[in-house]
Amino acid sequence: MSPFPRLTARAEKGMRAALYLSIGLGTALVSMVVLSTLMVSVALIGAAGAGLVVLPVNLALVRRWADQERRRTGGFLGRAIPARYRPLPSGFGERLRATLLDPVTLRELAWLGWHIVMGVLLGLFGMVALVGVPSTLLQTALWWMAPDGEPATLALRSVTDWPTALLYGAVQFVVLAALLLWGVAPLARLHATVAAALLGRSRAAQLAERVETLSHTRAGALDAHAAELRRIERDLHDGTQARLVALAMRLGLARSRMGEDPEQAARLLAEAQSGAEEAMTELRQVIRTIYPPVLSDRGLVGAVEALAARSVVPATVSVDDLGAVPASVEATAYHLVAEALTNVAKHAEASRAEISLSRIGGWLRIAVTDDGRGGVAEDGGTGVGGMRRRVAALDGEFTVVSPVGGPTRVEALLPCGS
Incomplete structure (x- = not known):
């Protein structure tokens, strides 16, 4: 296999990591301002209690700023970083006390300290990696334009002629390229992982x-x-x-x-x-x-194929190797498909439907997709709420994606062992 595709992929990964760290430099500077205003409001508490008025506003600012960083870091890591705040009681004093004692607030303050220190340091690495390679090429090509008495510098060495410019330019290019290709990605991953641990929910x-x-x-x-x-x-x-x-x-x-x-x-x-x-x-x-007898007679696959054959809307079935599936999961999956096909026939105005059964590790995935008008609502008498309760009873996951105009996709993940 040619190394160029791998180098290209690594370069894209490095650019993404360098961009994350470079933006983190800016957010670290903003975090300094946020923390400074918070410290000022705390200091003002002694001044006739003036800080008590400003402190809740600054704490809310910290929360909004932390939420912004959750989205940015979650986008880099490829996973959501949700926050779970305790419900705030009524009353100014109680709300302030609850906010101060909320573990999420304490974790956000710890993140501010971490981000101010490491965000600046790693952000500088990110900026050097991001602009280093193109600036090195530009410096090497234009070294001769440096003013007299102030020679250009490449690889921390003064450049006065083309041989030294090409030599030291090549050295600097290799170092910065290596930083971009192999250096910044682990640093960005470390920084994002620590930020996610501080901004996310604790294990408790x-x-x-x-x-x-x-x-x-x-x-x-x-x-x-x-x-x-x-x-x-x-x-x-x-x-x-x-x-x-x-x-x-x-x-x-x-x-x-x-x-x-x-x-x-x-x-x-x-x-x-x-x-x-x-x-x-x-x-x-x-x-x-x-418990539908067809499940005992034909199994889950045969039962679903029978549902598809009886469906008013033409339906196709695609099945992967499902392995052993518990009877309770089979019954729930059968009823989900039956209810979904009923909804397609009654509400979707669809011309076709697709049923998919697959195994993902210890989970059975059931998906029913139609090309109907979409816009499914759980409170619209479509039975979606009942389907969700069936799945929740087995500690599964249930999602409905149904934009107006379609298509509609009903999907459930049911635990069935490994």
């Missing part, structure tokens, strides 16, 4: 958020389970149980009429047989809503 905060999320999803799962039990009980009570009661009554009447009116008894027995068949049909329908 992440654990607390995880516990809170699991509490909500488990509560939702219990509510959904209770609602499902009520639905099954209602279906059995209003349908199957009523038919079984009527069946028992017909059999009792048939038994009492057997000796007196055999023809009526035979007619009652025929009605009882028909009622028993209808009760069995309804019972099978109730069972199907709990």
Whole structure:
């Protein structure tokens, strides 16, 4: 393989890292101003409490500035760096106290100190790497334009003729090119990683958020389970149980009429047989809503292909190797696809749909895409909220991308082990 594509990719990576550090030099200088105003407001607290009025404003400024750096650093690292602030209570004093004691505020102040020191130092490296190579070429070509008595300098050496200009220019070019290609990327990565650690949530905060999320999803799962039990009980009570009661009554009447009116008894027995068949049909329908039999007969792939074949909107299915999938995950995936195809038929005004099933590590990914009008809203009676609750019950992830005008993509990630 030719080394040029690799050098080009490394140069692009180095340019991106040098640009990140160079912009960081400017943001570090702004951070000095932000920290200075904060320190002034703290110092003014002793002056008749004047700082108490200015301090909340400056703390809010620190938060906004830190949010800006979260976006910039997250863009460089390729991942979001969300902040989780505690809800502020009402009342000036309580709000100020809550802000000062918020661990996120303390971490942002620590980041300000880090960024002021390292942002300036590493920013200078970034600027040298960013402009060093083109400026070296320019200096080498124009060394002779230096004023008399003030010769041009290349590689920290004075240049007075073309041989020394080409020699020292080549040395400086190699050093700066090496800095751009191999030096600034690790420095930028280190700086961004530390900034992300300070600006992001602590491990304790992440654990607390995880516990809170699991509490909500488990509560939702219990509510959904209770609602499902009520639905099954209602279906059995209003349908199957009523038919079984009527069946028992017909059999009792048939038994009492057997000796007196055999023809009526035979007619009652025929009605009882028909009622028993209808009760069995309804019972099978109730069972199907709990765990579709097609999953047992044909597996998840076959069940989804059957849904696609029955879909009103033409649908295609693409499947990767899924491996072993737990029964609860199969049932959830089946119902998600069924609900999504129903939504496509009822609301999307689409001409086609695509269903994708794939395995990503320990996750099963289900995606349903259509070319309809888009604009799906969870509160628009589309069943998206129910789909989200189904996924949350399994601690999965659910997203809907549906811009106005389409296309719409419904995607779920369900944990199914490694």
